[in-house]
Amino acid sequence: MKFGIVVFPGTWSDGDCHHATSTVLSQQAEFVWHGDRDISRFDAIILPGGFSYGDYLRCGAIARFSPIMESIIRFAERGGQVIGICNGFQILCEAGLLPGALMRNDHMEFRCSWINLRVEQPDSQFSHLTKKGQILHMPISHGEGNYQADPETIATLERTGRVLFRYCDERGGITREANPNGSANSIAGIVNERGNVLGMMPHPERACEALLGGEDGNVIFRSMFTPWRQPADVSQRK
């Protein structure tokens, strides 16, 4: 699979995404500048973490109007895989490819730490190599990861199985203490209605080698390039 890794002014996790997908997982990966429009050579797009445009105005608000975003919106509409990590998740919400918004962490602090994620939905092109309830260990690094949306949107995400990951404690318990930012329902990652656009605050690309503290992040990238047949009941969920 050929990953396109989008670089905005202020992106900082592009190198990590490249390393994880190419060196660790032996896929093709190429950086693509936010001013470019042609992304037709890629099978999947990664919007990496960082502080695009200095997080001015709102996180992701200005990156959302970069020339490449029009191409990414069309790419997603045609079913192309898009994963937004951290700032990438914020950009996807600002662009309207995912519902809701990422607000200031409820405790007002920037959090940089390893956390636990519980897999809620393994029937997805981003998580089909995991099991429901599996705990993934990976880092977070953000000040604005507090996922919020109106109650109807949250209810729809839950009802249609679009919450892929939730913050949990080491035994898989969903507790207030294990929620690092105040996100509604401890939501850490969601997909769009079609299931081909994932936004998540934790950094799978920084959990790609034992040397770095863990390899749990790889399963997300591996799910992306490993063939998967969508179960009928998932395609019909609304």
Added chain:
Amino acid sequence: MYLAKVKVTLKPAVNDPQGITIGRALGRLGFDTVDSVRAGKYFELKINEPERAVAEKKVREMCEKLLANPVIERFSFDLEPA
């Protein structure tokens, strides 16, 4: 030329951790009658438009498209000749 003074605030139903933290700090400083604080953003835009109606329409568009996020925020603005 018009000067637009734009205020962007969180919707009432949206929790505002920043405002809560500022409110607590005010309480610690002895301002114990502060009931609540909501933080927001303020912009001043000078707009080269001769007609007020056109300027108003454009400011509204700018708010909807970029200055405010309709998911969590709402906006209001005043226009004055500049």
